[in-house]
Amino acid sequence: MDQQSRTGDRFRIRIVRRWYHGCWVLMGLCPPVIAVHDRMDATKYTTWALVAALAFTYLALRLFPGNPVVRPGRFLGVLVLVLGGTAILLDGGAAFFIVSLPMFWIYAATQRQAIGFIAAAATATLIGNFTGSPFSPGNVVFTLIGLAGGILLGLWMDRVLEHGEQRARVLGAELERTQSELAVAHQRQGAAEERERLAREIHDTLAQGFASIVVLAEAARAGLETDPEASAGQLVSIERTARENLAEARILVGAPAAGDSRPGGLAPALRRILDRFVEDTGLTVDAELLDIDCDQRTTIALVRCTQESLANVRKHAGAATVGVVLAGGPAGVELEITDDGAGFSPVAARGFGLNGMRARLAELGGALTVTSSPGEGTRIFAVLPTRVRT
Template sequence: MDQLPRTDDRIRILRRWYNGCWMLFGLCPPAVAVHDRIDATKYGTWALVAVLGVGFLILQLFPRNPLVRPSGFLGLLVLVLGATATLLDGGAAFFIVSLPMFWIYSRTPRQAIGYLVAGAVATLIGTVAGPPVSPGNAVFTLIGLAGGVLIGLWMDRVLAQSDERAHVLGAELERTQSELAVAHQRQGAAEERERLAREIHDTLAQGFASIIVLAEAARSGIENDPAASAKQLLSIERTARENLTEARVLVGAAPAGGGATAGIAQSLRRILDRYVEDTGLIVHAELADIECDQPTRIALLRCTQESLANVRKHAGASTVSVVLARGPSGLELEITDDGIGFTPNEARGFGLNGMRNRLTELGGELTVTSSPGEGTRIFASLPSNDRN
C-alpha cells in the first residue's frame, strides 16, 4: 500500500497543493541559502536537495511500482534533513515544512511518529554537529516534533471518524436501498394483484355470471320451450369459449384483445348484440366509427361490459342507451338506463372502482350520475389516440 487508502478526492487535491508548496518552500530555500557559501557546502547541499527531489519525483511518477517504496523516500528525507542541518547550521525550517510528508507516506500512525522522531533527531544532531550551535533551531525542531505528532494524531482520528461515518452511512444506504427494493417489489406485486383482480372481475366473473343466468333460464325452459333452451345453451357455450380466451390472455398464452384488429365500434356492436340476445332488453346504440390504440379500446370495452352487467344484475331496466363519440377532449362513452337507480356515494363493490382506476391509468375519468328511481348514467372519457 503506497498511500493511505482512506484518501478521498479532496484530500488528493490538498496533497497536490502541499507537494508543490514543499518543493517551493522545502527544497528551494536550502539550495538558495548556500549560493554564497564555500564550494564544498554549496555543492554538497545542492547534491542533497537534488537527490531528495529526484526521489520525490520518482515516488510521484511510479506510485504503484513495488520497487518504489514510500518508506525508502522517508528514510532518504531523514538523512537529508540531518545532512542539510549540518551544512546550514540548523534545519528546523526544513524539518517543519516536511512534517506532513511523514504522515502522508506512512502506513500507520505509529510508523509516522517513528519517522517524525527520526527526522527530529537527525535535525538536532545536524544542528549540534554544525558549528556554531543554534539553540533556536533546536527549540523549534522540538516544537515542530511535538506539534507534528499532536496535529497528525488529531488528523488521523478525524479521518478515522470520517471513515467510520462513511461506513455507517454506506451501511444505512444499502439497508435503505434494500428496503426500497422490497417495497417496490411489494408495490409491484400489489399492483399486479389489483390488475388481475380487475381483469378477472371485468371478464371472467362477468362471463361466469352470464353463464349462470343462461343456465338457469335454459333449465327452467327445457321442457316448455326446448328451442329457447337450445339457443341459451348455445350462448353458454359461446360465453364459455370467450372466457377461456380471456383466461389465456390473463396468463399470457394469447395476445391481449384476442389479436383483434377491428375498430372499437364493431367490437361494441358484437357485445350489444350478445347482450340483447341474452337479456331481451332494448338497446339503442349510436357508435361512431373510431379507431384507437389497444389500451383505450380494451378500457372502453371493459367499461361497457361492466356497465351492462350492472344493468342486468341491479337496475331492473327495460331500455339501455350506448353512445360512443369523439368529444372536445377525446373519446366519450355514455351508457344510460331507465332502471331503479342508486346513490353513487353509497355504492360498494369492485366494479365502479375498477372502471375508474382503469380510466385513470390512461389519463381519463369516469362520471357516475344516478339517484333512486331516476336511472343511471355512466360517462367515460379518454384522451384521443385514434389514427383518424
C-alpha cells in the first residue's frame, strides 16, 4: 500500500470518528440534559453538572491531545462515573451506555484496557439501575446486551484493523521490493543504453578516423620508394584527417576547436568531409548542400550519417559517383546520399553502422530510409524534424 492510499485511509477514519463524536454529543450528552429540563429539584442540576464535567473533559482531550494532564484514561474514568451517576438520577442509563461504547475502543490504549473500562461502565450502569427508583428490568437487559455486543464487536473490529495493518505492511514491503527491483532494472537499462551510445560514438568517430588513417598510412608506406611525392600528399591527408577528427571530437563535447570562436555549420562540415573523401578515393561527388542553420545535435547526427554512408561506399559499393543533397523539407532537415555502386539487400544487412544511424536519428525523433538492391546502387535518406533557418 503506497503513501497516498495510507493517507486516504487515515482521512476516512478521521471523518468517521468526527461523525461518531457528533452523534455521541447529540445522542449521548444532550438527552440527559433535555430529560431533566422541566424538573425543579436537585436531580436537574446534578445531572447538568455531571454532563458538564464530562463535556469539559472531552473538550480538553480533543483540544489538547498531547497534554499529559489530559489523558484518555482519565476521560474514560470520568465517562464511567457519569454513566453510573446518570443511571441513578434518570432511572436507567442503558441508552447512554450503549451510545458511549465506541469511546472505550477509540481512547483505550489496549484491548484489555478497553474491555476493563466497558465492564466498569456496565457495572456502574447496572448499579445505577438497581439503586435508582423505580427499577427497570429493560435497562438491565439492554445494558447486558450492550456489554456483550460492545466487547465482541470491538474485538472483531480490532481483528479486522489488525489484519488490514498486517496486509498493508506486507503490501508495503512488496511495493518497496518491487520499486527496488525496478530501480535496478532501470539502472541496468540505463547502463546498457549508455554502452550502446558509447559504442555508436566510437564507431562513428574514432573507428572511422582510424580506418581512414590506416588506409592512407598503408598507401603512403607502399609508395615511399616508388612515388615519394604521392606518399607526402598522403601523409598530409593523414595529418588533416587527425586534425579534423580532433575538431569533431571537440564539437561533440560542446567545445570549439582551437582558434575557432564559433561552431561550424552543417553544410561546411559536410563539404570538408566530401573534399577529404574525394581526395582519398578519387571518386566523383555531386553535392547540393543548402546552408542550413540547425542545432548542434542535428548537425552531429547528420555528419555521422554522412561519414558512415561514405565509409560504406568506400568499403563495399565499388561506386564511381556519389551524390549528396542537403535540403530543408516540410518534415525538417533532409539528407540524401546516393551511389551507383553494387548495392545490397537492406533486409539481409547486419552491419552495426546502419543500426547505429537509425538509433541516432530515432533519439532525435527522425528516421532513416535505406533503398537498395544488388546491382542498382544505394540511396540513404535521413530526415530530422527540426525547424531550420535558411
